[in-house]
Amino acid sequence: MLYGRSAETAAIDDLIARAGKGQGGALVLRGEAGAGKTALLDLAASHGGPMRVLRTTGVEAEADLAFAALHQLLLPVTGLLDALPEPQAEAVRGALGLAPAGSGDRFLLAAGVLSLLAEAAAPDGLICVVDDFQWVDRPSADALLFAARRLRTEPIAMPLAVRGDTPVPGLPSLEIAGLAEPAAAELLDAGFTLAPPVRRELVALTGGNPLALRETARLLTDAQRAGREPLPDPLPGGSRLFGDRVAALSAGARLTALLAAVESDLGLVLRAAERLGADEAALPELESAGLAGVSGTRVRFRHPLIRSAVYEAASPAARREAHAALAEVSDASEISEGDRRAWHLAGAALGQDESVAAALARAAERARDRGGYGAAATALTRAAELTPAPLVRARRLTDAAEAAWLGGRPGQAESLLAEARELAGADTALPMEITRLRGRFELNSGNAAEAVRILAAGDTLDMLADASEAASYVGDTAAMIEIGRRAAAFPEGFLRDVVAGIGATLAGDGGHDLLRRALGRTGELREAADFLWATAAASHLGEVDLSAELAERAGRVARVSGMAGQLPVVLEFVATAERLAGRLAESRAVSEEGLELAREAGYANTVAAHLANLAAVAALRGEEEACARHAGEALAIAVPHRVGLRAGLAAYALAMLDLCLGRFAAAHDRFTAIAAAGPGAGHPTVVWRSTPDRIEAAVGAGDADAARAALEAYERWSSHAGTAESRALLARCRGLVLPDDQAVEALGEASRLHANPFEAARTGLLLGERLRRTHRPGEARAHLRAALETFRRAGADPWARRAYGELRAAGESVRPEENGPEENGPEENGPEENGPETPVAVPDVRGTALDALTPQELRIATLVADGATSKEIAARLFLSPRTVEYHLYKIYPKLGITSRTELARLVVLRKAPAAPRSML
Template identity: 40%
Template sequence: MLYGRDGESGLLRGLLAEAAGGTSAALVLYGEAGIGKTALLDELAAGAGRARVLRTVGIEAETELPFAALHQLLRPALDRLGVLPGPQADALRSAFGLAAAGGQDRFLTGLAVLTLLSEHAGEDPVLCLVDDAQWLDRPSLDALAFAARRLDAEGVVMVFAMREPQPLGLPELRLDALDPAAVTALLDGRDAAGLPPHVRERIAAEAAGNPLALIELPRSLSAEQRTGLLGPLPAAPGDPSPSNRVRAAFGARIDRLPAPTRAALLVAAADDTGDLATVLRAAGATPEALEAAETADLIRLDGTTLVFRHPLVRAAAYRSATLARRIAAHRALADTLDGAEHADRRAWHRAAAATAPDETVARELDLAAERATGRQGTASASAAHERASQLSPDPADRRRRLVAAAQAAADAGQFQRVAALLERTEDAAQSAELARVQAALQLNEGSAVRAVEVLLAVADAARPILVEAFHAARSAGVPELVARVAARARTLPTGPHDTLAAAAALYGDEDGDGHGDGDGDGGGRGTVREWPFGGAARDGDLLFSERFLAAHATHALADHGLARDLATLLLAHCRAQGLLGWQATSLHLLAEARLALGELESAATGAAEGLRIAQYAGLDHRACYLRTTLAACAAIEGDEPRSRELAETALAHATAHDLGAAVLHAHHALALNHLGGGDPAQALAHLDHPLTGPPVLNAFLLPDLVEAAARSGADRTAVAATARAQAWAARSATPAAHALAARCRALTSTDAHAEAAFDSAVALGEQAGGSLELARTRLLHGEWLRRRKRRSDARRVLREAMEAFEKAGARPWAERARAELRGTGEVIDATSATATPLGRLTPQEREVVRLAAAGHSNREIAAQLFLSPRTVGHHLYRAFPKLGVASRDQLAHALGEPPTRQKTG
């Protein structure tokens, strides 16, 4: 029976009742040890009815064993693995050691958990109970939290119980101490019922409303103490908190057990399998040795499994033993756990038993780290490398393993841990490996400028270091740093495709004037006539960082169609190889390329996916850039509040971390809101920054800067920016770059030359294929024509612009074109709408419907959007009536798109 928990119990029962109707929920229960979390979970499980209950518990000794807790939870559902999409099933099999490590990313493992829970539910709800979650191994906790954050319409309830809340992004409920009435009721109904009043009062005071303390403290009293003749409570050493007093009480009960029982309990406490045979074999004991502990209600024997009644019992059994006995217990377990399947546990037990440096044990931990990395348990790998470092006799090995621990922590997104590990490597030589970890930390948590400095400080920096330096320097957006990296790159021997040499030419305009020869063919000082970036990005033998540098260069050169194709290729490689961080980065490039091509919906979808991955992986600097892309998409769509929120969040992070390029992108997104709304002066306030260095660094904002300046009367600014745009186009030699440069010339030229420039911009824009930029050129041309009273010409151009904007969903620009058309005297159909059919849907429904209209099945959509198939079906069910359709094969027509292949979900 529970006392004083009616509200909490009712809340949990309500979540389970809603799950019977298909609604999912997740909740974190937190509070001190003994406060009643486990009791609430037990009550919920007992009253689960037809719900399928899955349960796991965190064990302190298992915190470094990747996916141990997740395997315990999902074991009853593993018979459904076969119905999961192949990559998801492979990810779980790899995580659980059921198949060879395949390099799947952590994101895919979390998605597999979500899908498996949805499949396991069937027609009945699923109740997932995760007790003592503070001791879950990090890979398990990450995967479960990922799935919990995406629960929607699966009929799944997931409850985490832990002592202190963690930033899991889930609703939380704190369990406080029992009120006085509940304390009295509990004491009346338990072992304290017959105690003298002053003893009961002392117990109530010492327990401080902790239910477990109220139960266990009376049990720990001797006969004399129960009569009140002696002090009523055993002393609690150290912290006198209720949980510590309970642990002391458990320790006192354990101390009264026979020696063989205490020895077996110690081995069980050090063990993490709960396997009774393993415990007895390591302890050299028989089942009879545990009878006294079972009778004392300290443990429960369930078939072949030994379970401690409470984690504090396990803690008391372990911590009350001497160091020598604990070491002996770990050695005995290491000797008992034979076989390859126990290699990780064996390594950790030997590490726990080590009292001095031991290279043999350190090497075993290195192997455990490699296995954990292969199963995407990077946090566990980091812990193994760190402990191996502590056990390394040789200082060089100690430093090497510490750097490896920091690198694994960075891969896990644990950058606070990275910083702590790097503090212990201050006396280490500045190796390339150390520099790369330091730079990753600086880029994410510190300063992009400092990241470049760290990489350039490496003596004889090889190609991988300088490639990363290029990436960091572009993020910093400081021309002098970019020039320094370019200069270093020129000293290297020529490599495959000459990627670094080409990058040095593209970014190495050292004097900062940005002037080529102006002939438009990409010639002139510091240029190359045939950029090698396409071949480099496709070369699977190159480092991925170099391939991405090449792909990004094609976008910087305004060859956006090629950039989109290369980003798609690199994204597929990332998904296949489990490169989580690069996956978010590739999605960012893909979204930027699509946005430049006017593919607004797909750009926003890709950027949203990238942001989810970046947040999951702890990549704050990449999340910053993705927010600027989403802000630009929202601005073009006309969602100014969302655009402003995203841009300002990104701007704050970018400013604090010296991400100069992200600062410009955030201001650019804010300016787009004003340009779309017809306020060029406010747009100019965001865009008018000192622009130095090679134009390629800030070419993306030059056309909008020219437009804002020209329409605001800031002629000198417009002319200067036009010169940079022309220099960029000469360096790029792509139709899209020349189209935008021509548009800039048209806005800053006299009437005699403006018309020819507009005509050139339209012709080149049609060749480039960027529908949105072409529509903007036509809008500006139409405005120019109307001001010169050429109404008939203006109508034709403005009508084309308006239709393109409406098709793209660029509502503010469509309204501008419509207003200009009215100014020419054209009557606009009042039923003409600036919103696309997708605008009637929520953002999540919009993503689902767009993919369904393209012919993707529910499972394919779920995999792409990181949802469960059941949730995808739920979104389609809600979207159909909004779009006026009855089935998915009508979606393409409703959205005004050509029909595509159709699948059933």
């Protein structure tokens, strides 16, 4: 029975009730040992009515066993795995040891866990109970937290109990404090007779901790309970709280208890107990003493403090003997027992032992193959401690560092790598590998300029490619040219051609043929990283539309096949492609997802990338506060980290905000500063890609000379671009600086060439403005109507208001309730005298209803229009198939439709051809 927990009970009941309505969530119950967290979890498990209950408990002895907690939680529902997208199902099967390891990508695995929980929740909902989260193994904890943060549309309640200050990021928590005196008194009175002053003192001394109250009261003498003798000082706790009960056990029961303290698996405990001579009555004795019990295939202590008391009561020699016995009875050929055996061998070891270290290294490899990078890092670190040979120890520390990095623990990764570097000695291969990892760590989370320095010291093509990538993030053109020159000495191949070609192109030495040869091999590419290099090649050729297509392919490959934790990086480029296509809602959704994943992975510089893209999206939507906030946060990371590419994008977002809102002078100043910024604070690609906007700002600010100078530079940069979209942007830039009559011709050419509807709308707006100014309003209106509709669909409100004002000035009445506020349009010239005033037809609702969808719903709708099934959509977006169906259930009534076919028709009206992508 629970005493004094009405508020906590209400919070748990609310969590379960909301989950029952499809509004799932998680709640962390945080408190000290004995506070009653487990009792509250038991309450949650019993309050769900018909809801299914799955449960797992972190066990300190299993904290280093990859996926131990997840195995316990999900084993009852593995029969539902066939309902998952195959990549997710494969990842989960591999993690649980039901199939060979999959891709090893922890994001795929986490998405699979979420999908499986969603399947288990049908039809009545699910309560997923996690106790002692502080001891849940790291890979299981990562997957569970990934799922817990994404339960909003699932009928799943996930209460988690955690002791102390163990971090559980991103989830709401409820502090489970000690009982107030009335409730504590009620608890004590239910089992003991205490004098009121004793009871009050006991409550004060224990802080109302329920376990401490009961156990301490049980240990008191009759005289102490009656107040005739003082209470013990200090009160018993930990081993002293349960030490007498452990000491009272028979020798066989104490031995069995010690085995259970270092191993929870019932079969192993019983076999080891038999090997060490404990009789069959030992386990029943533990159960009858109320210290431990059997739960399924596990031995559970009634409270973690009992386990502590048992362990503390044993001598170091006895602990080693217990580990040794458990290792002897473990089956090394079975994955789970093989991992346990390795850890027990480590627990039994005295000093360094290569055979034990090798066993731990094999366990780490198995964990890594299943995506358990955190567990692999822990096992390899311990293996290194046990390794006698310094060079082998350095190798294992290096592998541990890489596993920690991929597991989202960059601080630990750097520490391990520093230790490995000290041990590597004169070995030729390992120091270079350590150097490469140092450079990758810096590029992801540290100083990108330092990453260039570190990686450029390498002499392999892979390291030179990494160095070129780092230099491209910094914006260090000179370094990219030098690295490209060095790469040219390697044999011909895709990666060599890209790296050498980029360097030669930047140097003006005709690297375009190399880049085109590399792009000719895109049909052979299979890895997401290769598609990103192809994206870079197309970008340096100025073929932004092909670059966009390749970036999107990289994203699809990374989602389905995994990319060893690098998905947040790939999503930088996918989000950019969506933004430059004018699909602002989709771009924002991708960056929000990428931002969350990057923060979970500890990739600080990728966090800056997604923040900068969010700032640019907000600028195009005219959201000043969001733009300034995201840009400020991005700059706070990118500038000190010397990531000029992302610092430049954040600055670009602020400049675009001014341009969108018609603040031409301010925009001109910002674009001028971007063009002057050096490596680490700015970026040549940002300058290049933003030049059309810079020219528009300069013209608007009345600085014709600056506009013409920028055009000359843009013509040089675009000289090798061969796509229609690139020619369209160049024609638009020329049209901006020409006199009105010539400008109309140039802008008309640009309008005919555009493949990107959003850029076509911007050109159409400029063309319509010029046509109206040259007294050709009838011609202007068609361009302005199309631009207005495109801007409205994209949610680019500032541009829509500008087009709206131009339409009115061109003599066309526009309904404010449909297209924008009247006061924002320029009306100083009034209706044109040579064009009749005709109302704009109210846009077809079927063409604009998609604006009512959330970014997530819009992404799902777009994939449906592409013909993807719910399983395929779930695999791409890291959702469960049931979540996809839930969103479709909400999408249909919003749009007034009833089928996927109708949805596809709607999306076609909004979708654009392949969008240009830059490194902005």
